[in-house]
Amino acid sequence: MYKEYLGAIGICLTFLAYIPYIRSILKNEIKPHVFSWGIWGVTTLIVFFAQLSDNGGAGAWVIGVSGTLVTAIAFLAYFKKSDSSITKIDWVFLFIAIVSLFAWYFSSNALIAVIILTFMNVVGFAPTIRKSYSQPFSEGISFFMILVPRNLISIAALEHYSVTTVFFPAITALACLTLISLVIYRRKTLKYKCIQTVA
Numbered sequence: 001m002y003k004e005y006l007g008a009i010g011i012c013l014t015f016l017a018y019i020p021y022i023r024s025i026l027k028n029e030i031k032p033h034v035f036s037w038g039i040w041g042v043t044t045l046i047v048f049f050a051q052l053s054d055n056g057g058a059g060a061w062v063i064g065v066s067g068t069l070v071t072a073i074a075f076l077a078y079f080k081k082s083d084s085s086i087t088k089i090d091w092v093f094l095f096i097a098i099v100s101l102f103a104w105y106f107s108s109n110a111l112i113a114v115i116i117l118t119f120m121n122v123v124g125f126a127p128t129i130r131k132s133y134s135q136p137f138s139e140g141i142s143f144f145m146i147l148v149p150r151n152l153i154s155i156a157a158l159e160h161y162s163v164t165t166v167f168f169p170a171i172t173a174l175a176c177l178t179l180i181s182l183v184i185y186r187r188k189t190l191k192y193k194c195i196q197t198v199a
Contacts, residue, residue, distance in 0.1 A: 003059070003159055013153065026080075036127045044066055115163075129179060136190060
């Protein structure tokens with residue numbers, strides 16, 4: 001039963017992270033990059049089904065709920081035209097993600113699928129990292145800070161441990177930590193430059 005409790009905690013943390021984030025998008029306080037969220041939505045949902053096929057159990061349900069909300073944010077980012085600063089390199093990232101998706105489609109191995117989709121998910125971070133480097137105040141890091149323990153809890157809630165079930169949430173937690181560190185660093189750097197300019 002404790003696995004189900006952990007899964008429930010993971011789902012609660014997911015809503016705790018996403019609901020304020022969605023509210024901030026609607027208020028135009030946060031401008032998510034549509035390419036990143038589109039890639040994340042596709043990868044997260046497919047990994048959810050891959051985890052289910054490998055008996056992931058309650059831990060997989062956390063990823064499933066997350067995938068549904070991520071997809072909703074991708075559509076919201078598109079219709080709100082949140083971040084229109086799409087560059088050539090963003091198209092390259094999207095192309096890599098699509099190629100990876102076709103590679104998964106023609107593979108019948110769940111492990112290969114998860115590795116490819118995790119790679120896609122990390123590629124999805126690239127446009128947001130690029131945007132956050134130049135506009136560090138356009139991204140809310142409290143959202144990603146909740147996702148780190150959420151992913152760790154989803155791992156603990158898994159009913160079957162394998163590379164197939166663990167790889168995606170572990171790498172996603174690491175990617176979130178990387179983004180958080182970058183945003184904090186860039187915010188401090190810009191504040192310091194601003195103080196220096198005023199002085």
